Amino acid sequence: MTNSLLKISNVDISLPEGSERLLAVENLCIDLAPGETLCIVGESGSGKSLTARALMGLLPAPHVKVSQGQIDFCGEDLTKVTERRLREIRGSEISMIFQEPMTALNPVMTIGSQIDEIFRYHVSMSAAERRERAIQLLDDVQLPDPAQIVNSYPHELSGGQRQRAMIAMALALEPKILIADEPTTALDVTTQAQILKLISDMQAEHQTGVLFITHDFGVVADIADRVAVMQYGHVVETGTVDKVLNNPEHPYTQALISAVPSLLPRSARARSEETVLEVKNVNKTFGGGSSFFKFGKPSRVVDAVKDVTIELRRGETLGVVGESGSGKSTLARCIIRLMDSDSGQIILNEVNICDLNRAEMRPWRAKIQMVFQDPFASLNPRVKIGQIIRQGPIIQGATQEEAEARTLELLEIVGLDERAFNRYPHEFSGGQRQRIGIARALALNPEILVADEPVSALDVSIQAQILSLLDEIRTKMNLSMVFITHDLRVAAQVCDRLAVMRYGEIVETGATADIFDSPQHSYTRDLLAAVPGQHWER
Amino acid sequence: MNRSNKILHYVARRLMQGIPIILAIVVMNFFLLNLAEGDAVDVLAGEAGSATPEYMEKMRAKFGLDQPLPVQLAVYLKNVVQLDLGYSFRHEMPVHELIFDRFGATLLLMTSTIIIAVGFGILLGLLAAVNLNTWKDALISVFALITYATPLFWVGLMMIIVFSIKNDWFPTSGMENSAAFYEGFDRVKDIAHHLVLPTITLSLFYLALYTRMMRASMLEQYGQDYVVTARAKGLSERRITFVHVLRNALLPVVTMAGVQVGALIGGSVIVESVFAWPGLGMLAFESLFARDLNLLLGIFLLSSVLVVAVNLVVDVIYCILDPRIEVN
Numbered sequence: 087m088t089n090s091l092l093k094i095s096n097v098d099i100s101l102p103e104g105s106e107r108l109l110a111v112e113n114l115c116i117d118l119a120p121g122e123t124l125c126i127v128g129e130s131g132s133g134k135s136l137t138a139r140a141l142m143g144l145l146p147a148p149h150v151k152v153s154q155g156q157i158d159f160c161g162e163d164l165t166k167v168t169e170r171r172l173r174e175i176r177g178s179e180i181s182m183i184f185q186e187p188m189t190a191l192n193p194v195m196t197i198g199s200q201i202d203e204i205f206r207y208h209v210s211m212s213a214a215e216r217r218e219r220a221i222q223l224l225d226d227v228q229l230p231d232p233a234q235i236v237n238s239y240p241h242e243l244s245g246g247q248r249q250r251a252m253i254a255m256a257l258a259l260e261p262k263i264l265i266a267d268e269p270t271t272a273l274d275v276t277t278q279a280q281i282l283k284l285i286s287d288m289q290a291e292h293q294t295g296v297l298f299i300t301h302d303f304g305v306v307a308d309i310a311d312r313v314a315v316m317q318y319g320h321v322v323e324t325g326t327v328d329k330v331l332n333n334p335e336h337p338y339t340q341a342l343i344s345a346v347p348s349l350l351p352r353s354a355r356a357r358s359e360e361t362v363l364e365v366k367n368v369n370k371t372f373g374g375g376s377s378f379f380k381f382g383k384p385s386r387v388v389d390a391v392k393d394v395t396i397e398l399r400r401g402e403t404l405g406v407v408g409e410s411g412s413g414k415s416t417l418a419r420c421i422i423r424l425m426d427s428d429s430g431q432i433i434l435n436e437v438n439i440c441d442l443n444r445a446e447m448r449p450w451r452a453k454i455q456m457v458f459q460d461p462f463a464s465l466n467p468r469v470k471i472g473q474i475i476r477q478g479p480i481i482q483g484a485t486q487e488e489a490e491a492r493t494l495e496l497l498e499i500v501g502l503d504e505r506a507f508n509r510y511p512h513e514f515s516g517g518q519r520q521r522i523g524i525a526r527a528l529a530l531n532p533e534i535l536v537a538d539e540p541v542s543a544l545d546v547s548i549q550a551q552i553l554s555l556l557d558e559i560r561t562k563m564n565l566s567m568v569f570i571t572h573d574l575r576v577a578a579q580v581c582d583r584l585a586v587m588r589y590g591e592i593v594e595t596g597a598t599a600d601i602f603d604s605p606q607h608s609y610t611r612d613l614l615a616a617v618p619g620q621h622w623e624r
Numbered sequence: 625m626n627r628s629n630k631i632l633h634y635v636a637r638r639l640m641q642g643i644p645i646i647l648a649i650v651v652m653n654f655f656l657l658n659l660a661e662g663d664a665v666d667v668l669a670g671e672a673g674s675a676t677p678e679y680m681e682k683m684r685a686k687f688g689l690d691q692p693l694p695v696q697l698a699v700y701l702k703n704v705v706q707l708d709l710g711y712s713f714r715h716e717m718p719v720h721e722l723i724f725d726r727f728g729a730t731l732l733l734m735t736s737t738i739i740i741a742v743g744f745g746i747l748l749g750l751l752a753a754v755n756l757n758t759w760k761d762a763l764i765s766v767f768a769l770i771t772y773a774t775p776l777f778w779v780g781l782m783m784i785i786v787f788s789i790k791n792d793w794f795p796t797s798g799m800e801n802s803a804a805f806y807e808g809f810d811r812v813k814d815i816a817h818h819l820v821l822p823t824i825t826l827s828l829f830y831l832a833l834y835t836r837m838m839r840a841s842m843l844e845q846y847g848q849d850y851v852v853t854a855r856a857k858g859l860s861e862r863r864i865t866f867v868h869v870l871r872n873a874l875l876p877v878v879t880m881a882g883v884q885v886g887a888l889i890g891g892s893v894i895v896e897s898v899f900a901w902p903g904l905g906m907l908a909f910e911s912l913f914a915r916d917l918n919l920l921l922g923i924f925l926l927s928s929v930l931v932v933a934v935n936l937v938v939d940v941i942y943c944i945l946d947p948r949i950e951v952n
Contacts, residue, residue: 142856177858189849194871194946206859239947255857 091262091295092118092141097155097165099136099178099319110136110150111319120264121293123286125306125327127342128316129545133301137316138265141297142182142221143172145500161260178208181256184591185268187248196238197224197251204258222256227284245410246277249286257288264289265297270305274409275572279616282309301546302345304575304619307331311354315339331622345550347575351599355401355582363398363454363534364568368430370416370590388418391427391611392590398534403560403567405581405598407574407613413590414570418538421568422456431575434534452482459539461519465511471497471522472507489529496525499562500555517548521555528559536568541576553580574617578602586610629942635936640931649928650704650921654697657917663689664713664915687713704925709888710918714911718923722907727926729799730903732815733895734888736823741830741880746874748831749838753873754865756843764835772832772833780825780898787821794821798902822899828893830884834877841873848872875946882938886931 099111111133118124126134139145140152143164157164159180164172184190192200201220205211210220217236224232227250232600240248249269256264266285270278286309289296300306306313306327315323315338322337334340361405370391389422390413396403406414419425421432423439431438439450458464472493479489494504500521503504511519520540537556541549560567569576577584578598585595586607594607605611630799665683669675684690688699701711709719771779788796799818800806806814845851846869854864893905900906904923913917943949 144852144855173860176856182853182856184849184853186849190849190853192854192868192872193948195868203854203859207858207860207863213931227672241948252853522894 090117090119091160091599092116092297093156093158094137094141095156095158097137097140097157098153099133099140100151100153102149108317109153109319109382111140114155114321116293116314116321116324120262121289123289123296123298123309123311125300125310125313126316127300127306127313129301129342129547131318132316133319134316135267138182138267138297138299141182141263141265142176143169144176144182163196171432174208176428177204177256177261178259180263180265181259181261182265182267183249183252183256183269185271187245187252187272188240188254191248193240196237198417201236201251201255201258202497204255208259214313219258220254223258224251226257226288227251227254229254244277245273246281249273249277249281251282252483253281253288258291261294262291263295263297265299268301269298271300275574275618276612276616277407277505278305278618282618285309285558292337300619303331303343303546304617304622307619307622308605342547345547347550347553347573347579347584348623349575349578349602349620350623351578351602354597354599355573357402357582358400360400361397362400362434363392363441363568364431364433365396365417365421365434368394368417368420368432368433368522370413370420370427372423389413391420394430394587394590394592395594396585396595398566398568401560401564402583403569403578403581405584406568406570406587407577407584408587409572409613411589412587414572414587415538416590417587418536418568418570419454422451422454422536424456449482452478452530453532454534454536455530455532457520457523457527457535457537457540460543461516461523462543464523465519467511469510470507471509471511471514474511474522474524475529478526482530492529493525496528497557499528515548516544519546520544521550522594524552524555524559525553528563531563532565534566534568537569538570539572540569542573549576556580574613586613631940634943635940638939642929642936645782645932646925646928647701647704650701650925653698653921653924654700657920658693660915662915664917665689667913667915668714700921701731709922709925712911712916712919714914714916715919719919722919723904723922723926725906726785726902726904727902730889730892730896730905732819733826733870733892733901733903734885736819737827737830737888737892738881738885740823741827742834742877744827745831745834746838746877747768748835748847749877750838750842750865750870750873752835753837753842753846761839765839768832768835770832771828774826774828776829776894777898778930779828780821780895783821783825784898794818799902822895822901825898826888829891830888833884834881837877837880838873841876842869843946845869845873875942878938878941878945886933889927889930 094114094116097111097114098109101108101110105412106166114137116124116126126137128134136145136150141157141164145151152165155165159175162171164175191197192581198217198220201223205216205219205538221232224235229235229247229250235243235247235251240251243251252269264285269285270281273281274293282305285296288294298309310327313327314321315330315336321337323330323334330339331343334343368391369389372388372390386429387479392413394417396404397533406417408414416425420427423432427440430440432440434450434453437450439447442450472490475493476489480486480490484492493507497504497506502518502521502525506514508524511522514522538555541552544552556567559565569577569580571580579584583596584598584601585592585607586601587593588609594601594605594610596606601610602614605614658713663684665680668683670679681690688696691699700710705815709723711717711913712719712722715722748768752761755761784796787794795801795818800811800814804814851864851868854868889905894902895901896903896905897909904926908920908923911923
């Protein structure tokens, strides 16, 4: 291509000795034209983020470096230019936005002064001019009241607003290339839709070439012109978005795409008549404590869960969906009584477990178990797997031998080798750890499983495996499940019924298929409309 | 309400809260000190060599020591509220005069120590972090380790041996050369000259602590995402270090420094003894053995006021450094 902005040819990125593999990225060839969006898709560890860093000369030198190949940017080889020239290019000709907008901004500097730095370093303008430009930029990314936001600190903005400010910063000098490293992964789905639209609007206006790194095929379907799929540091397939998504050639691409959950809800199953869990008018508020000696006003009160009523029938999976801060996790914690609700009833087998004290609660704990979101943080790193799983039954009165037999059986059920028994959590991958988490929850033969975002920390192919495992167990043990998720695609594939939460309240409940077909509440409609990649159905 | 106004309100409220805290400390100190065997009369009588029980009773009645403890406490509290710290029977002077006489010396020593320890600690930590894994970093780390591990009194004695006795660069003890009757600037110079060794001795330990903390804090901040953002904006390493990283890295050091001001008063007892520095530490040490409880309580009261005040100052500095801290 003659008018290409960027041409990466035969690039190798080497890792320090003793790493899992020698090269993070091997023989990479990619090009990008003005106004084009190239999506790099891959699972964690595929080398996609390092590729982005390499373009900016931001690899953590001297351990990780480009060991071979050229990165041709408008006639200059970025692997050869001086550090000084690289600094000129960064921020003015190539700029970058990151995944986590909270940590990517300096917490102790105002948004305005962080934008200001770009002008100070790359062009000469008076302070007043720079400030005016900064306000103009914040206005361009549709932030409300830019004159005020320019003096705000990052913590005073929401996640979406911060990401807008990041984009304003990145586009300040109209760069030729914008590198976006998972810029919407940490955002809610409605915010994600807005940010994606903003990026494509900005791109159309300035003819920017966008290198967009993501793991989400829905996003790819919405924004990409071309796609490069990476696996273990290799680009296994490149092509137009239409070709890669609809006629993938490489087996890995095919596997990845088939692992993306469909938005078409599964056909509904017959609903049992037996209610296993009833949550009636449960409330939970946070804050409201007053300061020492009652000086000053009490701090603000947040209604995390507000008058929530749900019913779970035997064998059913109830999905609780909503965006961050909607109170889904708080509800889950109240249900299993990791947290005490302020008022309301939680009725399990006709007993209101809210009234039970610690000792009385203990036998009930076995009936209701939880699977946590983060498979890395939720297993004690100093305790062997066997012990993690065995502990529960022993506390509930099983003998050592019974508990051990049960543990081995469970390891088999969740698809792990029995040698796992004597190993520590760090020896396992994320997906394997989530299997351990599930085995731990199942060890007590619970009637109800509360799963709090059990797959959102996992790659899409692993996610598919865990979901099918949960499915299998559910049928085998006739488990009832409360499944908390923010991902409507996952919800469509797992849940029989859905409860949609916003600001601590349930705005709509119903059978999954009904909610997907004819959402009643406007918020549900917004949520469904914001799911990326709707027009693409594999 | 804007931020500076909010901070003013906050300071006013904290000062109000400080009063009950200080009174509580006074009560606790009172009971703790009375747990010790013996009183001022025992010590005075012992020193006199001969005193009849009747005479001791009379002295106790005169000092008010024959009253039950709660009554003594009530009287003391009433006096404290009226800003009267009582009378030292040993020194035959009002307590507040004794204390204020010595307070200046201690304040001078503490202030110079804090400035040296925090200032150089931050500087050395910064240097070590910027030159990570080079000989400079190694040198600073070894220096910090050695000073951290060396006892205060030993450093003080070695300082005197090396710099006063062998080399005669600095005076061995005292705060000024009282025989010289210096006036004006000459006196300032003389006091500064006397101040050098005690300050270095007292600050070395804290200097090591802050150096290590600052280095760790800088390294932690270098790993943060916003540093990558700053690099991606094309900023120079110098600006990233001094504008982005430094301010964030200072936060834990400031917190630690505030907490340790109280400990510094304790440390100054040793240094004041070694260098015969006429400060509160010496006075407290003497009055403890004389069972001069009024004086001791007065010194403790002043120390607690100091700690409360310094904590408030640190909190305000923290608010200014870190906009995320909400004052309300």
